[in-house]
Amino acid sequence: MNLANNEFYLKIQELANIKGYSITITDFISSGENERGLASHYVDYQQRKIIISIPQDHSEKEALFVHELIHAELFLNGYPRILRSPEFKYSEQDNMLADEIENMAHHFLLYPRMRELGYMHSKENDKFLEKVKKEIDIVNKGPAAIEAAFNVLEADYRDYEKFKVLDPSFEKKNPQVYSLYRRFKRLYSISNNPSNMRRAILSVIKEVQNKAKKEAGITLNYNFLFSVPPIPTDYEKEQFCSKFYTIGKIPNTKHHYIFDKRDNQCCNILNGNTYSLQEVQNMLNEKKVKELFN
Structure with a gap:
């Protein structure tokens, strides 16, 4: 399968050209067990390139490719991203939370767009749901609870029909993660245009900072550390x-x-x-x- 012949790719490539960007497709190489995804997209602002990395031997690589293309489509249409400063050193935790905050905002629109285009990485969605089922049995605090809540929301976005039959005792078993998941879902629900998505991102940043401070005594200064245009x-x-x-x-x-x-x-x-x-x-x-x- 030649990804460069994908019809949706050709449309996004045309949009990128109009905006003064080019799109490069590369082979995704996993960095190990802690890898947070099967594919990735990266925007090089200086070179004006969008680099999409896809595992060439994956059975659902075309759906994964379309997933990353929709991220590019959102960026090219002016939806906000969380940017880093070149002079700060970011911890793994900071980068993880920033990626999750941005991804969840984009995924609010991304999965409905995938369904509209007729794509869905169903096998990976099922694997992700099984992972979440195990996570909700673990009661965490601070950033770990925040990450777990983001994962629950991701499972919700990916396939709600399968998600809604998740362990009915989830709310009682892990009320902290459950309430945070519901809070995130409500905050992101306004993300139907670039301006509202930025408002949602800032609200979630505030929620994450308050939760980390209250539950684990961790002070996160993301209004200073990260730039949200x-x-x-x-x-x-x-x-x-x-x-x-x-x-x-x-x-x-x-x-x-x-x-x-x-x-x-x-x-x-x-x-x-x-x-x-x-x-x-x-x-x-x-x-x-x-x-x-x-």
């Missing part, structure tokens, strides 16, 4: 940046971190080797939002 309205695009955005003061950093005044979330990072602090301030004062966030 804004989705300005037509009105906001015509306003000067300083009306909505300000420079955040983060100790021991050389880059300039732009924060949204309304939600205190980092939403852009400007290179400190390219711009001085005064140049960035002048930019916020003199440029319209559409010029900085195009």
Whole structure:
């Protein structure tokens, strides 16, 4: 099977070209038992490339390919992603939670889109559901409970008909994970357009930080560590940046971190080797939002 001949791929490739991106297909190579997926997509902003990695010998590789293509479609249509700073060192936990928060937002739309296109990696979905069934017997706190709740939500999104007959004692057996899963599901339920998806992502980030602090005493500063680009309205695009955005003061950093005044979330990072602090301030004062966030 030649993935490059897939009809949906040709459509997304055309969309990518319009947006100034190219798509590269590579062979997915597993890094071991802790691998968090069977396929992946990566956006190289500098090279303007979308790199999709697929296991060439998998029996459901075309469905996995379409899954990753829908992630690309969402990105190209302006749906938000969680970005990292080049000058911070991220822990495995931080990267895992950021990936889960973003993926669950996209998966809210992704699995219905897969069904619409006539694809579903059913064997992998069944394996994932069996994994979740085992996980709900384990009562965890903090990040482990958060990850378990995300996995439950993922099983829900993948195949609700099979998910809904999950162990009926789940709610009583593991109320912490169950309540968090229900909370996440409600927060993500507004993710029907880019702006609402960003709102959902920020709400889930806040929920994750509060849960980690309350249950395990872990302080997560994801409004500083991660950048979630804004989705300005037509009105906001015509306003000067300083009306909505300000420079955040983060100790021991050389880059300039732009924060949204309304939600205190980092939403852009400007290179400190390219711009001085005064140049960035002048930019916020003199440029319209559409010029900085195009």
